[in-house]
Amino acid sequence: MDLGMSSIRSGMELRRLPHLSVWKLQGLGVDCGKRVTSVLVRDSYLSMFDTVWAEALSQEGRGGVIITGQPGIGKTLFNYYLLVRLLQRRQVVLFSPDGMRLFLFYHDGVYALPMSVLAGRGRDVLPDPISSSKLFLWTLFDIFESRGPVLPLVADPCFPVQTTLPDPIRYQTWEESATPLLTGLPLWTREELAAGLRCQTKYPILMEGLEEYCAYGEFPQSFPYPSALELLEERYGADEVPSADDALDYLLDVAIERFGYSARDVFGGVFNFEDAIRVHKSAFPYSYAQLQEAVSSLAKIRSVDDSIAYEILALRPVNKAPLRRVGWDVDFKSDWVARNVIRKLSLIEPEDLDTTSYRHISSFQDIPQARRLAERFLEPLVHRSLANCAGGFWTLTKMKPNGADPPHFTLDRDSPVPDDVELIRVRRDIIELKSIADLSAHLVDNNGYYIPVDPDFPLFDAIIIELNRAKNLAVLWILQISTSRRHCGSSLGYLKIREITEILKDELKEDHPRNKNRAAHVQATPTPSVQVRYLVVVPTHGPWRGPSQDLQWQFPQGWRQSKEWNNHGDNDYYLSDYLPV
Structure with missing residues (x-):
C-alpha cells in the first residue's frame, strides 16, 4: 500500500519509574519538534484519557474532542501521553505536534510527511483501517499559530483530538460541523508542581547550586539563577542554614504565591524569578474596560488579548457531567496578581474608592464565571x-x-x-x-x-x-x-x-x-x-x-x-x- 509517506524507525516504549508518577518515553525514533523524554502523569491525564476513549467509542469515531485550558498546564504533553496509551491499545494514529508535520503510527511502522501533502491529497494518503463505520483513525494534533487545522485531519475516517489554547480561531473551522466534545485540563496542585519541577531539564543544575549554598553559604560563581540566591538570602539570612530540599520548597512556594498554579509560570519563576515578575507586570491592564473585556471573552472561550488572558487570568474547567461540554471559572492567577491589578486600576481611576469597588463588583457579577474575581474588589469595602x-x-x-x-x-x-x-x-x-x-x-x-x-x-x-x-x-x-x-x-x-x-x-x-x-x-x-x-x-x-x-x-x-x-x-x-x- 502506498501511503505517500517516508518510513521512519519504529518502536516506542513507555516505562514507569519507581516511586514517581513519571513515565519515560524511549525509542520514539521521531523528531517531533520537542524533546520529550519524560512525562509527569497527572491524575487529570488519566481521567482525560478515559474521557477521550469513552467519547470516541460512544460516537463510533464521529465528532472528536477539543482539550483546552490555561496556557502552560501541559496540554501539549498530554498529547504525547495520549499517543502512547493509544499505541499500547494497537490503535492507528496520525500525530502532529505542531500542525505542520505529520507522523503516522501504522501497525509496526512509523511514517512521516509534511502537512502540505495531506492538505493536497487528503484521504488518498491515509490508510483505510477496515470498511466499517465503527472503525476510524485517531488524529492527535496541536496548532501553535492562530489558524485552524487542515481539513483531512478532522474529516472521515479520522477521530480528531486537538489540544489548544482557549482560542476558537484554532478549532472553529471543524467545531461547527463536527460538534466535538469541548473539555479542559485543570490547573496543577502543589504536589504536582513539586514532582514536575524535578522533571525539568534545569533542575539538576539548580539542585547542585542549592546543595553548595546550604553546605557553604554561597552559590557557585557560575550559577545561572541569581534570582534564587536573592530570594534565599532574604528568607534565611546569614544565620540560618536550610537543607537543599527546604530551600527548593521555599523557591517553589514563592513562585506559586506570585504566579498561581500554571506549571509553565511556576517553573519559570523558580528558575528566573525577576524575569517572570517583569513579564506578568507588563501584562497588567491599562484600564478597567480592558480587564472586563478580557474576563468576559475568556469566560465564554472567545478570542482574547493574549497578554491579559494568559498572564494575569486563570481559567478553571467546571465539569458538569461525564461527556458533557465543560463550563469555566475565571479568576486572577494569584492573590499577588489580583492586588497588583486592583491597585493599578484604583490609581488609574481615582474615583471614590467605595463607589468604584461597588461598580466593579456589580459589573463582574453579571459574568457568572467571574464570581470569584468580582469578590476580589470587596477588600476595600471590608477595610x-x-x-x-x-x-x-x-x-x-x-x-x-x-x-x-x-x-x-x-x-x-x-x-x-x-x-x-x-x-x-x-x-x-x-x-x-x-x-x-x-x-x-x-x-x-x-x-x-x-x-x-x-x-x-x-x-x-x-x-x-x-x-x-x-x-x-x-x-x-x-x-x-x-x-x-x-x-x-x-x-x-x-x-x-x-x-x-x-x-x-x-x-x-x-x-x-x-x-x-x-x-x-x-x-x-x-x-x-x-x-x-x-x-x-x-x-x-x-x-x-x-x-x-x-x-x-x-x-x-x-x-x-x-x-x-x-x-x-x-x-x-x-x-x-x-x-x-
Missing part, C-alpha cells in the same frame, strides 16, 4: 467597614487545626473563645503602609488599622495592633479577607510577621529603658511580649455573602519551621463570623 464600626465587640468563633504541617483549620463552634480574646468595635485610623519599615513611624496605641499598599505583601490583607504599654504587651491581629470556602496564603508571610513582631518588641522596650538597678528593673518590668492572632474575615450580608459551616483555612508550607525561626504565631486562631458590609 472601611472594620475601621468605622463602633460599639461592643466583634463576634469571634474559634478555628481548630488538623495537626498537619502546614495546618489546615476548620470551624470549631463547640470550643469557646477565651475570655481574654476580644476584638473591640471601635473607629480606627486607617494607615497605609508602603513597607514594614514604615510601621514604627505610624504606631498608635489601640486604634490602628494598617493596610499594606505594597502588593508584594503576602498571607494577610491588613493588621490591627493593640498596644498595652503598662503590661509591655502587644496583640497583633493578622487579617485575611475571604469570600471562598478555602483560603491559602504564602510562606512569605511568615517572614513579614517576624519583622512586625520585632518592631513591636523594640517599641515596648523603648517605653521601659534599663534601670540602673537591673534586678529591680527585671522584677518591675515584664519582658516585651507579642501575641499573634489570625483572623479570617468573612462577609455574611449582601451579594458577597460568604461561607459559614464549611469555611476552611489552609496555611502555606513551612509552618512549623517558620514558627520556630520566625516567631509568627501561637496556637490561637479565630474567625470573625459576622461582618455587615
